[in-house]
Amino acid sequence: MDILYDCWLAYGKDGSMKWTEKYLRKLCILCSGRVIGSAAKELETAYRRLAGKDPERISEPFSGGCFILRINEGLCAGGYRISVSDDSIVVEGGDENGVLYGVFRFLVLASGGYSPESLNITEKPFFSLRMIDQWDNADGSVERGYSGASIFYEKDRPVSDMKRLTDYARLLSSVGINAICINNVNVHKTETYFITEKFLPDIAKIADAFSDYGIKLYLSVNFAAPMEIDGLPTADPLDEGVINWWKCRAENIYIHIPDFGGFLVKADSENRPGPYSYGRDHAEGANMLAAALKPFGGNVIWRCFVYNCHVDWRDRHTDRAMAAYSNFKPLDGKFADNVYLQIKNGPMDFQIREAVSPLFGAMSDTNCLCEFQITQEYTGQQIDLCYLVPMWKECLDFDTYHSGKGSLVSRNVLGAAGVSNVGSDLCWTGDPLAGANLYGYGRLVFDPGLSAEQIAEEWVRAAVTADNEAAGTICRMLLSSREIYESYTSPLGVGWMVTPHYHYGVDVDGYEYSPWGTYHYSDRNGMGADRTKATGTGYTAQYASHNEEMYEDLSTCPEELLLFFHHLPYTYMLKSGKTLIQHIYDSHFEGSEKAEELLLQWRSLKEKLPAEIYSEAENRFEKQLLNSRQWRDVINTYFFRKSGIDDIHGRKIFR
Numbered sequence: 001m002d003i004l005y006d007c008w009l010a011y012g013k014d015g016s017m018k019w020t021e022k023y024l025r026k027l028c029i030l031c032s033g034r035v036i037g038s039a040a041k042e043l044e045t046a047y048r049r050l051a052g053k054d055p056e057r058i059s060e061p062f063s064g065g066c067f068i069l070r071i072n073e074g075l076c077a078g079g080y081r082i083s084v085s086d087d088s089i090v091v092e093g094g095d096e097n098g099v100l101y102g103v104f105r106f107l108v109l110a111s112g113g114y115s116p117e118s119l120n121i122t123e124k125p126f127f128s129l130r131m132i133d134q135w136d137n138a139d140g141s142v143e144r145g146y147s148g149a150s151i152f153y154e155k156d157r158p159v160s161d162m163k164r165l166t167d168y169a170r171l172l173s174s175v176g177i178n179a180i181c182i183n184n185v186n187v188h189k190t191e192t193y194f195i196t197e198k199f200l201p202d203i204a205k206i207a208d209a210f211s212d213y214g215i216k217l218y219l220s221v222n223f224a225a226p227m228e229i230d231g232l233p234t235a236d237p238l239d240e241g242v243i244n245w246w247k248c249r250a251e252n253i254y255i256h257i258p259d260f261g262g263f264l265v266k267a268d269s270e271n272r273p274g275p276y277s278y279g280r281d282h283a284e285g286a287n288m289l290a291a292a293l294k295p296f297g298g299n300v301i302w303r304c305f306v307y308n309c310h311v312d313w314r315d316r317h318t319d320r321a322m323a324a325y326s327n328f329k330p331l332d333g334k335f336a337d338n339v340y341l342q343i344k345n346g347p348m349d350f351q352i353r354e355a356v357s358p359l360f361g362a363m364s365d366t367n368c369l370c371e372f373q374i375t376q377e378y379t380g381q382q383i384d385l386c387y388l389v390p391m392w393k394e395c396l397d398f399d400t401y402h403s404g405k406g407s408l409v410s411r412n413v414l415g416a417a418g419v420s421n422v423g424s425d426l427c428w429t430g431d432p433l434a435g436a437n438l439y440g441y442g443r444l445v446f447d448p449g450l451s452a453e454q455i456a457e458e459w460v461r462a463a464v465t466a467d468n469e470a471a472g473t474i475c476r477m478l479l480s481s482r483e484i485y486e487s488y489t490s491p492l493g494v495g496w497m498v499t500p501h502y503h504y505g506v507d508v509d510g511y512e513y514s515p516w517g518t519y520h521y522s523d524r525n526g527m528g529a530d531r532t533k534a535t536g537t538g539y540t541a542q543y544a545s546h547n548e549e550m551y552e553d554l555s556t557c558p559e560e561l562l563l564f565f566h567h568l569p570y571t572y573m574l575k576s577g578k579t580l581i582q583h584i585y586d587s588h589f590e591g592s593e594k595a596e597e598l599l600l601q602w603r604s605l606k607e608k609l610p611a612e613i614y615s616e617a618e619n620r621f622e623k624q625l626l627n628s629r630q631w632r633d634v635i636n637t638y639f640f641r642k643s644g645i646d647d648i649h650g651r652k653i654f655r
């Protein structure tokens with residue numbers, strides 16, 4: 001047992017599961033199948049950890065304490081019920097996955113020290129598709145990975161030892177994940193060949209390992225693959241040769257992987273090939289691939305992160321935030337029924353604070369998914385603490401008003417995809433505390449009704465400590481972490497003041513004159529992107545009228561997004577009674593003080609925490625403090641120099 005490696009599956013880590021031994025010693029498995037086999041194996045693992053021996057298999061319930069697994073057709077797919085009594089613990093699932101989820105749920109909560117009574121739970125998944133996207137490359141690197149190397153590939157080949165991947169499948173299925181795309185959306189040369197004989201036998205082994213845990217495998221594909229692999233003269237989605245090429249590929253994939261999930265596609269984005277090269281639209285591109293997969297039950301997941309990354313900063317009217325809506329809204333209703341559009345939570349790119357994408361709710365005749373970034377590209381890179389569940393929840397709970405009040409994003413989408421934060425580090429996530437985001441993503445998309453607090457508490461108790469006081473402190477740290485990170489980085493939703501390409505650390509003008517379309521427009525008088533219809537780019541008009549009016553009007557625009565929607569003078573008075581510039585100074589001084597408090601709070605827990613977790617995270621809190629000071633000083637100095645306005649509290653600003 002290793003507390004770092006086991007994450008939230010560290011059964012028996014602090015004696016809190018002792019009471020379950022009475023049940024786990026006798027397993028009565030009244031259903032069968034490969035996923036049920038994994039559920040049974042998990043119970044065996046737990047018992048072995050607790051009692052040091054194997055449980056007994058029995059064929060009929062035993063009244064002196066046993067653990068029963070069975071299918072209950074009255075429950076829905078993926079749903080489960082856990083019933084705890086003196087005699088037995090029964091986990092029933094609507095299907096095999098439901099049984100597995102119920103088993104994990106029981107074990108995770110029991111090992112977090114939750115009481116037996118509180119474990120009588122009935123749950124069902126809110127979304128049918130709960131997906132993880134790996135941004136792993138064949139050479140073993142991970143795009144935007146902060147946790148070591150890829151666990152999927154080494155030296156241009158898929159790994160052959162399935163141990164680590166099986167443990168990953170355990171972690172993912174324990175929070176209800178049922179699909180995984182195993183390669184980067186940017187499909188480079190080697191990965192283009194993943195859909196050929198050269199790789200399929202090895203990829204099939206990975207698919208098999210994940211199938212044992214009820215997780216379907218997807219591959220990211222290169223839209224130009226027919227040209228690159230077989231030298232076809234075109235990749236035009238309406239060309240007969242191209243259509244047949246993909247059909248043959250699909251047929252062959254299903255020979256190797258009978259339960260293959262389908263393709264994930266990044267097309268016409270950031271220099272990737274796509275249908276635009278042939279004068280075709282995204283529906284034509286996606287539907288051609290969808291037709292190839294359809295006979296086998298496969299899906300196409302098509303990303304809406306499509307924008308022009310070669311814009312001219314001199315042109316104040318172009319607005320990258322408008323791109324996804326402009327590209328996809330006109331195509332609503334044109335996509336095949338096995339196409340899902342994957343929409344990033346915000347219209348830009350995973351900033352610490354941005355508006356919710358206006359595309360949600362606007363595509364009423366199209367299957368849509370939400371895309372979240374678990375890996376902390378712009379949110380601290382698994383150095384700075386940033387618990388992201390509150391941000392994702394904000395998106396799922398956002399009322400689009402597209403079909404009147406109550407049109408929440410969660411009701412407009414059929415599922416979610418989260419960009420993974422794992423790698424080969426012992427603790428999987430670089431910072432062991434970043435495990436809360438992986439756990440939290442799975443839990444939230446299983447049940448968007450859960451609170452960020454409940455999810456944090458479950459995770460802390462299972463993965464770190466069931467000690468009430470220490471767990472309480474860590475939960476408070478997690479729950480304040482996003483605001484802390486935000487307060488010393490981007491003011492009021494403006495975003496993008498990060499070091500270009502690398503995206504960690506401050507560089508206020510790093511993207512200001514670049515072709516990426518990411519501007520804050522600071523001058524001597526003020527700052528912010530004017531996205532109003534009245535005087536700006538007109539982006540607000542992409543929302544349903546209730547939201548359009550809310551954002552358009554300064555008095556109703558949420559303050560945390562003020563500079564995302566408006567260009568304002570530094571002397572603009574906020575509701576707090578502070579000027580905009582004073583808010584910038586205050587939030588940056590306070591943010592950095594709070595980063596220091598995080599470090600001190602963590603240090604106060606030293607005696608109560610597993611040493612390995614303590615030191616891995618302490619090291620990061622120290623770096624976070626330095627990072628926050630650098631942000632504070634650079635931002636405050638920059639805006640003092642632009643505005644010439646002093647901090648009313650006379651704190652240290654470098655002139």
Ligand code: GCU
Nearest residue numbers: 143144185186266305349377
């Ligand atoms: C961001 C990220 C890229 C990634 C892209 C995407 O821009 O920096 O690394 O490829 O998002 O989501 O496609």
